[in-house]
Amino acid sequence: MQQSIITCRDLVWQPKKTAFSLQAIDLDIYVGEFLTLLGPSGCGKTSLLRLLGGLIEPASGDLLLRGKRINGLDAAHRPINMVFQNYALFPFMSVADNVGFALRCQGIRGEAYHQRISEILEKVHLTGFEKRYPSELSGGQQQRVAIARALINKPSVLLLDEPMSALDKQIKRSLRRELKSLQKELGITFVMVTHDQEEALSMSDRIVLMREGRIVQIDTPRGMYESPKTLYAAQFIGEANIFRLPVKSVHDKSLIVTLCDRTFLIKKPLKHEEITTHVNLIIRPEDFQAWDSSEIESDKLYLPGRVESVIYKGSTVELQVILSDGTPVSVTEFFDETDETLDYRCGESVHLSWQAGWEVVLNDDS
Amino acid sequence: MNRLTRSLFFLVMAFLYIPMVVVVLFSFNHSLHSLIWHGWTWQWYSKLWHDALLAKVTWHSLCLGFSAAFISTVLGAVVSYSLYRYRFFGRRLISGLLIVLIVIPDLVMAIALMILFRSAHVSFGFVTLFLAHVSFCLPFSVMVISNRLSDLNPQLLLAAEDLGASLWQQWWWVMIPAMRSALLVSALLSFMLSFDDVVISFFVSGPNYVTLPLHVYAMAKLGANPEINALCSLLLLLTVAVVLISQRLLGKKT
Numbered sequence: 001m002q003q004s005i006i007t008c009r010d011l012v013w014q015p016k017k018t019a020f021s022l023q024a025i026d027l028d029i030y031v032g033e034f035l036t037l038l039g040p041s042g043c044g045k046t047s048l049l050r051l052l053g054g055l056i057e058p059a060s061g062d063l064l065l066r067g068k069r070i071n072g073l074d075a076a077h078r079p080i081n082m083v084f085q086n087y088a089l090f091p092f093m094s095v096a097d098n099v100g101f102a103l104r105c106q107g108i109r110g111e112a113y114h115q116r117i118s119e120i121l122e123k124v125h126l127t128g129f130e131k132r133y134p135s136e137l138s139g140g141q142q143q144r145v146a147i148a149r150a151l152i153n154k155p156s157v158l159l160l161d162e163p164m165s166a167l168d169k170q171i172k173r174s175l176r177r178e179l180k181s182l183q184k185e186l187g188i189t190f191v192m193v194t195h196d197q198e199e200a201l202s203m204s205d206r207i208v209l210m211r212e213g214r215i216v217q218i219d220t221p222r223g224m225y226e227s228p229k230t231l232y233a234a235q236f237i238g239e240a241n242i243f244r245l246p247v248k249s250v251h252d253k254s255l256i257v258t259l260c261d262r263t264f265l266i267k268k269p270l271k272h273e274e275i276t277t278h279v280n281l282i283i284r285p286e287d288f289q290a291w292d293s294s295e296i297e298s299d300k301l302y303l304p305g306r307v308e309s310v311i312y313k314g315s316t317v318e319l320q321v322i323l324s325d326g327t328p329v330s331v332t333e334f335f336d337e338t339d340e341t342l343d344y345r346c347g348e349s350v351h352l353s354w355q356a357g358w359e360v361v362l363n364d365d366s
Numbered sequence: 367m368n369r370l371t372r373s374l375f376f377l378v379m380a381f382l383y384i385p386m387v388v389v390v391l392f393s394f395n396h397s398l399h400s401l402i403w404h405g406w407t408w409q410w411y412s413k414l415w416h417d418a419l420l421a422k423v424t425w426h427s428l429c430l431g432f433s434a435a436f437i438s439t440v441l442g443a444v445v446s447y448s449l450y451r452y453r454f455f456g457r458r459l460i461s462g463l464l465i466v467l468i469v470i471p472d473l474v475m476a477i478a479l480m481i482l483f484r485s486a487h488v489s490f491g492f493v494t495l496f497l498a499h500v501s502f503c504l505p506f507s508v509m510v511i512s513n514r515l516s517d518l519n520p521q522l523l524l525a526a527e528d529l530g531a532s533l534w535q536q537w538w539w540v541m542i543p544a545m546r547s548a549l550l551v552s553a554l555l556s557f558m559l560s561f562d563d564v565v566i567s568f569f570v571s572g573p574n575y576v577t578l579p580l581h582v583y584a585m586a587k588l589g590a591n592p593e594i595n596a597l598c599s600l601l602l603l604l605t606v607a608v609v610l611i612s613q614r615l616l617g618k619k620t
Contacts (some may be wrong), residue, residue: 053528076530088521092543101539102529149529 004028011061022213036200037193039210045193054078081150082159089134096130099148124148139171160192197237243281282360285332290350302351393595410596427578434499435556442507450515467505476569490572498570503556514548547615
C-alpha cells in the first residue's frame with residue numbers, strides 16, 4: 001500500500017451564482033507520483049487543483065495533508081506550490097529574482113538567499129542563467145524557471161495548471177519529456193491539470209478522469225485505455241468504436257450478441273444482474289484487422305464492410321469502413337512483417353475481425 | 367501617394383503647424399507691437415526671466431501640476447487595480463462613468479465644482495484648484511493605467527499569492543513594476559492637463575492663487591505681447607519633451 005500525501009474526502013465546492021460545482025471528490029495522491037487531472041474544459045479539474053493549492057476553499061469535506069486537516073489554511077501557508085498556465089513568470093525580474101521571490105516574501109536575504117537560489121537552479125540545470133530575463137529564455141528554460149520558483153520553499157507537492165497549453169506541438173513533445181524526467185530526478189509529487197489525453201497518457205503514473213464536477217475513474221494510463229469503466233472514459237481517452245447491441249442470450253461466462261447478422265460470443269465481464277437488454281461493445285481501431293475476401297475462408301466470423309476512406313500516416317494506415325448494416329468504423333493498421341503492403345482502395349470490400357477478448361463490454365453510462 | 371493627395375497632405379500639415387512656427391518666430395522679433403519682422407532678439411526671453419509675478423504664477427502652476435499629477439496617478443492606480451482585480455456590483459457602471467468624465471464639457475465640470483465648493487464653504491485658492499485638477503485628471507489616469515493592466519497576465523498575482531506574498535508585497539514587487547511605464551505616462555499626462563487648464567481653473571481659483579494659464583489669459587486680453595510669444599514657445603518645447611518621453615515609455619512595454 002502506497003503512502004498518500006494528500007487525501008480528499010467527500011470534498012464539495014459550490015461557487016456562488018453558477019450552476020457548476022465539484023461534488024463528492026474522493027482522491028488519494030501518493031508520495032512521489034505524477035498524477036494528472038484530465039477532462040474537457042468545464043469539468044472542474046482546474047477548480048480541484050485550486051482547492052488543493054488553497055486558492056479556493058471547499059464548502060464541505062476534508063482535505064488532508066499527511067493525515068492533517070488543512071481546510072482553511074491559505075495558499076501561502078501550505079507546503080504546496082503551483083506552476084501556472086504558460087508559467088506566469090514575472091517579466092520584469094531576472095531569473096534569480098523570479099526564483100527567489102518566495103524567499104524575499106519571507107524576508108530571507110544575504111548569503112542564505114543566494115545560496116538557495118543557486119542550489120535550486122543547479123537542480124533544474126539552469127546554473128549561469130541568473131541574470132537573464134524570461135523573454136530571453138526558450139520554452140523549456142521558462143518551464144524550468146517556473147518549477148524552480150515553485151520549488152524554492154521545498155513544497156511537498158507541486159501543482160501544474162495546464163503548463164503547456166499555449167505552446168506548439170513540437171515544443172510540447174520535448175517539454176513533456178523534460179518535465180517527466182525532472183519530476184523523477186526531484187522525486188516530488190506532481191499534480192498536473194490537462195485537457196490533452198495524449199499528454200495525460202504519456203506522462204502520468206495515474207490519471208484522474210473528470211466529468212461535470214465529478215471523478216469518473218482513477219487509473220493508470222494503461223488501465224484507463226485498456227479497461228475504461230464508462231463509455232465516457234472510452235471515448236475521451238483514445239479513439240473507440242462503440243457498438244450498442246441487443247443481448248441475445250446470457251450464459252455462465254459469456255453472452256451472445258448479433259452484429260451485422262452475425263452472432264458473436266463475448267466474454268462476460270459484467271456481473272449477471274448488471275446485464276440488461278443491451279450492452280456496449282467497445283473495440284479500439286488498432287484492435288481491428290481488415291482482410292480482403294481472398295484472405296479468408298468463410299465470412300461467418302468477420303464483419304463485412306466497404307472502405308470509405310484511406311489515410312496514410314507513415315507508420316500506420318487509417319481506414320474508415322462502413323459495415324454492411326451502415327455503421328461507420330475506424331480501423332488502424334500497422335505496417336509490420338505480417339502485412340507489409342497494406343494496400344487498400346476506396347470502395348473495396350473488406351472483412352473485419354478483432355482479437356477475441358480485447359473488446360470491452362460496458363453498460364450505458366448512467 | 368499621387369500628387370493631389372501629397373499636396374493636400376502638406377496643406378493640412380501646414381494648416382496645423384504654421385501657427386506654432388509663427389509664435390516661435392515672433393518670440394524672437396525685435397519689436398513690441400509690430401507683426402512685421404524687425405530683426406532677431408533674445409530680449410523677450412530675458413524679460414520673461416526677470417518677471418517676478420510670472421515666476422510666482424509659474425511656481426503656483428508647477429506646485430499644482432505636480433501635486434495633482436501625483437495624487438491622480440496614485441488614485442488612478444488604486445481604482446484601476448480594483449477594476450482589474452475584483453468583479454463587483456457596478457464595476458461596468460464605474461468604467462462607463464469615468465469615460466463620461468473624460469468627454470464632459472469643461473464648462474459643465476467647472477460650474478459644477480464651483481457650486482459644490484461654494485455650498486461647502488471652501489475658500490477658493492490652492493485647495494479648490496487642487497481638488498478640481500485631481501478630479502479632471504483622474505479619469506485619464508485610470509484610462510492609461512487600466513489600459514496597461516488589461517495586457518497584464520492575471521496569473522502573475524495568483525503566482526505571487528501562491529509564493530506567499532502579502533498584499534503589500536504583491537503591490538510593491540508585482541503591481542507597481544508591471545504598471546511602471548503606465549504610472550509615468552499617467553503622471554506626465556495629468557501634469558500637462560493641469561498645467562494648461564484655463565476653463566476649470568478660472569471658476570475655482572481665488573485672487574491669492576493665480577495659475578500660469580490664467581495669468582497668460584489676462585495678459586493676452588490686454589493685447590499682443592511678445593513676452594507671451596516667448597512663454598508659449600517654452601511651453602511648446604516642454605510639451606514636445608513630454609510627448610517624446612511618454613512615447614518612449616509606452617513604446618517599450620516591460
